[in-house]
Amino acid sequence: MTAHEYDVVIVGAGGAGMRAALESSQRASTAVLTKLYPTRSHTGAAQGGMSAALSNVEDDNAEWHTFDTIKGGDYLVDQDAAEIMCREAIDAVLDLEKMGLPFNRTEDGHIDQRRFGGHTRNHGEAAVRRACYAADRTGHMILQTLYQQCVKQEVEFFNEFYVLDLILDADATKARKGADVSVVGVVAYELSTGAIHTFRAKSVIFATGGAGKVFKTTSNAHTLTGDGMALALRRGLPLEDMEFFQFHPTGLAGLGILLSEAARGEGAILRNSTGERFMERYAPTIKDLAPRDMVARAMANEVREGRGCGPHKDYVLLDLTHLEPAHIDAKLPDITEFARTYLGIEPYYEPVPVFPTAHYAMGGIPTTVRGEVLRNNTDVVKGLFAAGECACVSVHGANRLGTNSLLDINVFGRRAGIAAAEYAATAEAPPMPADAADAVTTQVATMRATVGGAGTERVADIRKALQETMDRDVQVFRTNASLTDAKKKIAALRERYASIAIHDRGERFNTDLLEAIELGFLLDLSDVVVAGALARKESRGGHYREDFPTRDDENFMRHTMAYARPNGIKLDYKPVVVTRYQPMERKY
Amino acid sequence: MTVTEDAPVGEIATLNVTIRIKRMNPEGTPARAPGESYWEEFHVEAHATDRVLDALHTIKWQEDGSLTFRRSCAHGVCGSDAMRINAKNRLACKALLKDLNPSRPITVEPIAGLPVVKDLVVDMEPFFASYREIMPFLVTTGHAPTRERLQSPEDRAKFDDTTKCILCAACTTACPVFWTDGQYFGPQAIVGAHRFIFDSRDEGQWDRLEILNDKAGVWKCRTAFNCTEACPRGIEVTKAISEVKRALTTGEF
Numbered sequence: 001m002t003a004h005e006y007d008v009v010i011v012g013a014g015g016a017g018m019r020a021a022l023e024s025s026q027r028a029s030t031a032v033l034t035k036l037y038p039t040r041s042h043t044g045a046a047q048g049g050m051s052a053a054l055s056n057v058e059d060d061n062a063e064w065h066t067f068d069t070i071k072g073g074d075y076l077v078d079q080d081a082a083e084i085m086c087r088e089a090i091d092a093v094l095d096l097e098k099m100g101l102p103f104n105r106t107e108d109g110h111i112d113q114r115r116f117g118g119h120t121r122n123h124g125e126a127a128v129r130r131a132c133y134a135a136d137r138t139g140h141m142i143l144q145t146l147y148q149q150c151v152k153q154e155v156e157f158f159n160e161f162y163v164l165d166l167i168l169d170a171d172a173t174k175a176r177k178g179a180d181v182s183v184v185g186v187v188a189y190e191l192s193t194g195a196i197h198t199f200r201a202k203s204v205i206f207a208t209g210g211a212g213k214v215f216k217t218t219s220n221a222h223t224l225t226g227d228g229m230a231l232a233l234r235r236g237l238p239l240e241d242m243e244f245f246q247f248h249p250t251g252l253a254g255l256g257i258l259l260s261e262a263a264r265g266e267g268a269i270l271r272n273s274t275g276e277r278f279m280e281r282y283a284p285t286i287k288d289l290a291p292r293d294m295v296a297r298a299m300a301n302e303v304r305e306g307r308g309c310g311p312h313k314d315y316v317l318l319d320l321t322h323l324e325p326a327h328i329d330a331k332l333p334d335i336t337e338f339a340r341t342y343l344g345i346e347p348y349y350e351p352v353p354v355f356p357t358a359h360y361a362m363g364g365i366p367t368t369v370r371g372e373v374l375r376n377n378t379d380v381v382k383g384l385f386a387a388g389e390c391a392c393v394s395v396h397g398a399n400r401l402g403t404n405s406l407l408d409i410n411v412f413g414r415r416a417g418i419a420a421a422e423y424a425a426t427a428e429a430p431p432m433p434a435d436a437a438d439a440v441t442t443q444v445a446t447m448r449a450t451v452g453g454a455g456t457e458r459v460a461d462i463r464k465a466l467q468e469t470m471d472r473d474v475q476v477f478r479t480n481a482s483l484t485d486a487k488k489k490i491a492a493l494r495e496r497y498a499s500i501a502i503h504d505r506g507e508r509f510n511t512d513l514l515e516a517i518e519l520g521f522l523l524d525l526s527d528v529v530v531a532g533a534l535a536r537k538e539s540r541g542g543h544y545r546e547d548f549p550t551r552d553d554e555n556f557m558r559h560t561m562a563y564a565r566p567n568g569i570k571l572d573y574k575p576v577v578v579t580r581y582q583p584m585e586r587k588y
Numbered sequence: 589m590t591v592t593e594d595a596p597v598g599e600i601a602t603l604n605v606t607i608r609i610k611r612m613n614p615e616g617t618p619a620r621a622p623g624e625s626y627w628e629e630f631h632v633e634a635h636a637t638d639r640v641l642d643a644l645h646t647i648k649w650q651e652d653g654s655l656t657f658r659r660s661c662a663h664g665v666c667g668s669d670a671m672r673i674n675a676k677n678r679l680a681c682k683a684l685l686k687d688l689n690p691s692r693p694i695t696v697e698p699i700a701g702l703p704v705v706k707d708l709v710v711d712m713e714p715f716f717a718s719y720r721e722i723m724p725f726l727v728t729t730g731h732a733p734t735r736e737r738l739q740s741p742e743d744r745a746k747f748d749d750t751t752k753c754i755l756c757a758a759c760t761t762a763c764p765v766f767w768t769d770g771q772y773f774g775p776q777a778i779v780g781a782h783r784f785i786f787d788s789r790d791e792g793q794w795d796r797l798e799i800l801n802d803k804a805g806v807w808k809c810r811t812a813f814n815c816t817e818a819c820p821r822g823i824e825v826t827k828a829i830s831e832v833k834r835a836l837t838t839g840e841f
Contacts, residue, residue: 036660036666036668037668037712037716037755039666039667039754039755040658040660040661040666040667040668041666042660042661042666044661044665044666044754045661045663045665045666093736094735094736097736097737098726098728098732098733098736098737099725099726100725100726100784100787100789100790102744102747102748102751102787103736104741104744105739105740105741105744106741107740107741108738109738109739109740109741110736110738111736134751135748137665137752140665140752140754141751144751144753148724148725148726149725151719151720151724151725152723152725192705221660221661221662221666222659222660222661222662223660254637255637257663258663334665338663338664341664341682341684342637342663342684343637458649458650459649459653460648460649460650502653503652503653503654504653504654504656506613506614506615506654506706507615508614508615508705508706509614509656509705509706509709510656511656511657512648512653512654512656
């Protein structure tokens with residue numbers, strides 16, 4: 001075992017982690033631990049844009065952006081956080097440009113902007129051009145630019161280090177309200193050697209990304225297994241609003257690969273089997289550019305009512321055929337290539353089969369607007385921060401608007417990086433307990449001991465069963481019956497998980513072992529999603545209960561706070577921060 | 589390949605493929621010495637829409653969990669799974685089985701020229717080290733403007749192609765000069781430099797060109813075009829290299 005010490009340790013090297021690293025490494029000794037090489041992170045898969053009211057092409061302002069974010073989030077957004085995000089959006093985009101990000105340009109050389117779902121002029125009058133973009137690979141450009149800046153600043157990376165435990169100086173499940181609980185550090189598993197490392201730090205930032213792999217059909221990478229969220233949960237910390245998962249309307253049918261909403265921003269139209277532009281019925285004003293939750297539900301409803309396309313009538317069509325091929329090549333080159341490569345479809349002439357795909361966790365580790373992690377409704381864990389998809393500030397509420405995630409990682413990644421370094425400048429790190437690595441050492445040894453042992457269950461079989469259960473029971477449409485079924489099935493899968501056997505006994509590059517550990521994270525998080533969804537007897541944003549089809553502000557305009565306790569998931573609630581926008585009916 | 593003949597219209601046909609994988613376990617197996625490399629064949633039932641990555645997953649998840657490879661996004665944007673497939677560098681997640689003459693065994697090897705760590709995993713550190721050497725970041729002098737730096741769409745277009753790079757190493761590890769010359773930066777590093785040299789906002793061109801003018805730099809390129817053929821992002825790598833060569837001789841970019 002090797003012991004390390006830093007002022008700040010950042011877990012994850014996607015957009016949020018690297019944005020945080022750029023701030024913290026200027027101010028304090030910083031290490032970035034990442035399970036992938038930084039440039040492999042899933043920020044790079046984001047396509048369409050990053051919103052900011054620059055007003056480069058149309059009149060716009062941060063207040064309109066704030067309103068859209070809150071309404072888009074179906075009034076579960078903490079309004080103070082949304083105000084900060086939309087106000088700081090402008091500098092966040094300009095900072096990236098100054099770092100070298102190659103945005104598309106207007107004729108006069110400014111950053112170009114385009115339309116995106118749910119982003120409107122003057123509180124819903126019409127779609128507005130707010131998304132700053134670089135073709136349909138904006139996330140790729142952000143990830144590359146941030147990595148390039150990290151190279152310039154000589155940020156210290158520990159690549160292919162899997163953080164498997166979070167060390168606190170007190171048991172968060174027993175700490176009294178108001179008592180001090182501080183971070184001590186993390187324990188990591190080095191993939192190339194199998195060695196275990198402890199990292200003691202005054203501040204730790206979790207920026208570990210999403211958990212889309214709880215679902216079968218997902219736009220998410222294989223590696224998005226919710227590691228940071230699950231580690232926090234296991235250490236007694238709450239997860240907020242995990243029942244809110246975004247299903248992106250336009251995944252390639254059957255594959256789940258993302259086709260950016262920018263396609264519709266550039267004029268593409270969704271059609272059912274009769275050729276009808278069905279969104280006109282669901283969102284008469286902004287039609288195909290309605291927020292994602294509404295479009296995804298509309299698509300699923302078309303299919304359910306028999307107006308789906310294809311031999312099984314199980315998808316709808318994204319029609320770009322009326323757009324000029326040159327325009328498609330200039331603005332949407334990557335996603336049209338996906339259609340060609342994976343479905344053999346030429347989008348110039350043929351509409352593309354699409355269906356909703358699990359895309360984004362609105363919920364996550366609860367934080368303040370400075371990125372400090374909450375251990376209950378009011379107390380922070382001193383020195384522990386989170387940012388990006390693994391965190392819940394909450395700026396996305398019940399449904400995130402497209403382009404607001406690339407914004408979130410930049411604004412709150414930066415804030416967490418500054419806050420972590422500032423805290424580290426004043427704090428003393430508690431000593432790393434001598435037995436800090438024991439839990440991980442035991443976990444790894446136990447897993448390795450299953451090779452050739454009595455276990456009969458395969459990791460891949462359990463994972464597949466879990467993902468299929470979540471797709472069937474916890475997707476766009478949910479009911480008490482479907483969720484209860486999911487809960488039972490997950491409990492049964494958990495029992496099977498206890499008797500798995502892996503194949504690879506090796507110390508070096510043992511991805512077999514890590515997939516087994518990642519499955520444990522997925523099981524834990526699925527439980528939380530289902531528990532929150534069962535208790536939330538209303539429909540709001542991405543969470544739609546057919547047995548409770550309307551929003552119930554009286555009982556449920558509050559955040560879910562889920563805690564893992566020995567006898568299961570315990571739910572509590574936290575008030576929504578309202579500043580100036582009273583909830584109203586959500587029409588588009 | 590056996591296509592299921594009576595598949596209904598619109599159904600995805602299945603095929604049986606043989607995947608021949610070059611393997612190496614650094615710790616050895618009961619049958620193999622540590623570090624010994626050997627070929628192993630697997631037979632996989634796949635769908636016609638499946639990619640090589642799907643076949644590798646089927647093997648790992650159902651047959652042999654010790655089969656080791658990197659992957660993440662699975663749709664060609666993260667750059668984790670560059671491999672040598674039927675003797676050509678490709679991303680496993682973008683190579684469809686049906687396009688690889690699946691009636692014969694499909695061979696899968698690690699990319700060449702970097703040390704093999706285990707099975708299809710290579711040590712990427714020398715590759716990233718070359719990238720870091722060419723100053724892959726915008727260099728500017730003077731005060732930053734309050735708003736964005738201006739750039740015309742035409743100037744932006746000059747380096748668009750090389751911004752697509754995902755650092756997968758398919759180009760560099762397809763380059764015969766890179767295989768034999770221990771010092772050559774390789775095509776990717778030149779692509780990485782091109783992206784900034786031709787960016788009208790950048791003021792570090794000459795520092796970067798000086799690095800590339802070095803004996804390990806662009807003049808090593810023998811325009812074999814392997815890199816251009818290998819690039820899964822369709823970047824015209826050889827063209828970018830020749831533009832850098834021209835900039836060095838003419839001083840124009």
